[in-house]
Amino acid sequence: xxxxxxxxxxxxxxxxxxxxxxxxxxxxxxxxxxxxxxxxxxxxxxxxxxxxxxxxxxxxxxxxxxxxxxxxxxxxxxxxxxxxxxxxxxxxxxxxxxxxxxxxxxxxxxxxxxxxxxxxxxxxxxxxxxxxxxxxxxxxxxxxxxxxxxxxxxxxxxxxxxxxxxxxxxxxxxxxxxxxxxxxxxxxxxxxxxxxxxxxxxxxxxxxxxxxxxxxxxxxxxxxxxxxxxxxxxxxxxxxxxxxxxxxxxxxxxxxxxxxxxxxxxxxxxxxxxxxxxxxxxxxxxxxxxxxxxxxxxxxxxxxxxxxxxxxxxxxxxxxxxxxxxxxxxxxxxxxxxxxxxxxxxxxx
Amino acid sequence: xxxxxxxxxxxxxxxxxxxxxxxxxxxxxxxxxxxxxxxxxxxxxxxxxxxxxxxxxxxxxxxxxxxxxxxxxxxxxxxxxxxxxxxxxxxxxxxxxxxxxxxxxxxxxxxxxxxxxxxxxxxxxxxxxxxxxxxxxxxxxxxxxxxxxxxxxxxxxxxxxxxxxxxxxxxxxxxxxxxxxxxxxxxxxxxxxxxxxx
Numbered sequence: 001x002x003x004x005x006x007x008x009x010x011x012x013x014x015x016x017x018x019x020x021x022x023x024x025x026x027x028x029x030x031x032x033x034x035x036x037x038x039x040x041x042x043x044x045x046x047x048x049x050x051x052x053x054x055x056x057x058x059x060x061x062x063x064x065x066x067x068x069x070x071x072x073x074x075x076x077x078x079x080x081x082x083x084x085x086x087x088x089x090x091x092x093x094x095x096x097x098x099x100x101x102x103x104x105x106x107x108x109x110x111x112x113x114x115x116x117x118x119x120x121x122x123x124x125x126x127x128x129x130x131x132x133x134x135x136x137x138x139x140x141x142x143x144x145x146x147x148x149x150x151x152x153x154x155x156x157x158x159x160x161x162x163x164x165x166x167x168x169x170x171x172x173x174x175x176x177x178x179x180x181x182x183x184x185x186x187x188x189x190x191x192x193x194x195x196x197x198x199x200x201x202x203x204x205x206x207x208x209x210x211x212x213x214x215x216x217x218x219x220x221x222x223x224x225x226x227x228x229x230x231x232x233x234x235x236x237x238x239x240x241x242x243x244x245x246x247x248x249x250x251x252x253x254x255x256x257x258x259x260x261x262x263x264x265x266x267x268x269x270x271x272x273x274x275x276x277x278x279x280x281x282x283x284x285x286x287x288x289x290x291x292x293x294x295x296x297x298x299x300x301x302x303x304x305x306x307x308x309x310x311x312x313x314x315x316x317x318x319x320x321x322x323x324x325x326x327x328x329x330x331x332x333x334x335x336x337x338x339x340x341x342x343x344x345x346x347x348x349x
Numbered sequence: 350x351x352x353x354x355x356x357x358x359x360x361x362x363x364x365x366x367x368x369x370x371x372x373x374x375x376x377x378x379x380x381x382x383x384x385x386x387x388x389x390x391x392x393x394x395x396x397x398x399x400x401x402x403x404x405x406x407x408x409x410x411x412x413x414x415x416x417x418x419x420x421x422x423x424x425x426x427x428x429x430x431x432x433x434x435x436x437x438x439x440x441x442x443x444x445x446x447x448x449x450x451x452x453x454x455x456x457x458x459x460x461x462x463x464x465x466x467x468x469x470x471x472x473x474x475x476x477x478x479x480x481x482x483x484x485x486x487x488x489x490x491x492x493x494x495x496x497x498x499x500x501x502x503x504x505x506x507x508x509x510x511x512x513x514x515x516x517x518x519x520x521x522x523x524x525x526x527x528x529x530x531x532x533x534x535x536x537x538x539x540x541x542x543x544x545x546x547x
Contacts (some may be wrong), residue, residue: 168438176451224508228516302452333411
């Protein structure tokens with residue numbers, strides 16, 4: 001029994017790893033009455049939120065007696081060893097195995113998905129190389145090209161240091177806090193249309209984060225004296241219709257259906273993702289299409305690059321909850337920790 | 350003749366002082382958070398804070414920060430660390446490099462990395478107002494999942510109705526103090542703020 005990557009605060013929090021840590025933490029409760037008094041049993045849902053991080057911290061404080069608790073369980077490090085060891089007595093192993101069976105199955109499903117997608121990727125690369133050698137031009141399959149979306153990075157020096165909305169101070173820059181603005185801008189280059197606050201003659205495909213920031217300020221889409229963007233109002237000001245799924249809900253198969261319907265009908269979806277173990281969401285990205293392999297393509301404004309999302313379970317409409325998470329890639333390292341907590345569908349107004 | 354020469358020299362001197370002040374002002378880096386010291390930009394990729402210089406190299410979606418005990422990012426490196434794209438160097442506070450980590454309006458972290466003990470790292474999640482740095486402590490508001498009420502926000506002079514109407518929710522941030530002496534954070538009883546979820 002092991003975890004692949006770290007679980008807890010600021011960690012990759014892979015679904016099967018989180019589920020396993022949650023199970024082991026729950027299992028530790030009867031052994032440690034002080035721990036039981038300090039935390040509520042965790043929902044073993046594979047989602048690492050504040051309750052799971054707090055439970056890890058309590059485990060480190062009460063059971064391990066660490067003076068500093070980082071709230072992280074790392075593979076093969078002390079917290080993991082103690083957690084794992086706690087459930088390793090003979091009597092409890094059988095119970096633990098049967099208890100974890102659904103999770104193991106989910107892990108195998110997830111792992112097969114990873115292997116298959118890697119094989120697919122290698123196959124695609126091979127075909128592309130082969131075509132290149134034969135002088136065949138690659139089809140315009142990238143959503144950036146096929147949907148004519150301009151990709152921007154919020155860290156771009158051209159606008160990264162610009163003040164966002166009505167904010168003040170260094171934290172209120174496009175670089176530090178402008179992922180929603182940049183995602184909305186990218187969407188408007190494809191779906192948008194000129195509205196009353198647009199400069200005369202400006203076309204949607206000429207928009208960039210500086211111009212969009214100015215339009216949204218004029219349109220009153222930022223809160224008073226703040227850089228908090230009202231996303232659906234912002235969408236309207238840029239000539240789109242935005243529908244917010246709302247905060248605090250869990251993604252269900254109905255939500256996935258809404259997302260896929262929107263993409264199929266030519267719309268785009270802004271995804272609010274959590275990558276720091278904060279269930280409220282820490283970052284926005286722009287979902288552009290569903291691929292033939294069943295994954296989803298998005299543009300990440302932190303990098304100005306395409307990333308891939310996948311879902312678990314990989315199919316099915318009878319499931320109550322679905323997790324949509326980002327896949328790791330070398331040039332967009334945070335993507336591997338993304339977990340969708342909310343979304344806004346965007347269509348042309 | 351002598352008088353004219355002296356007068357010209359004086360004007361030239363004043364002019365050069367004025368120019369140096371302008372160029373100094375141009376290089377100044379305003380404090381990132383209240384209470385942090387200001388810095389100066391030695392070049393596009395090198396900034397100076399409190400006798401140290403820090404260079405920044407971006408590579409493959411990450412950022413490498415190198416610390417030097419000089420004012421031009423030259424000489425031997427005192428310390429080097431690689432952080433994600435979401436990190437912004439905020440300055441130096443009491444032997445800690447301070448970074449603001451975040452890309453969204455919500456979900457920012459303050460990362461403190463000890464200059465003297467490289468393994469000593471503290472991460473403080475904050476929301477709402479910018480963290481306030483004092484000589485022996487950092488005051489900040491930690492996020493919660495607690496929904497704010499009109500009474501709670503209005504008591505602070507914060508317009509709850511406006512926040513509620515113009516956001517995806519209004520939550521309570523509890524005030525904490527990170528103490529330099531203990532290197533631990535503790536809540537400040539009864540102190541809170543209202544913050545919006547974008």
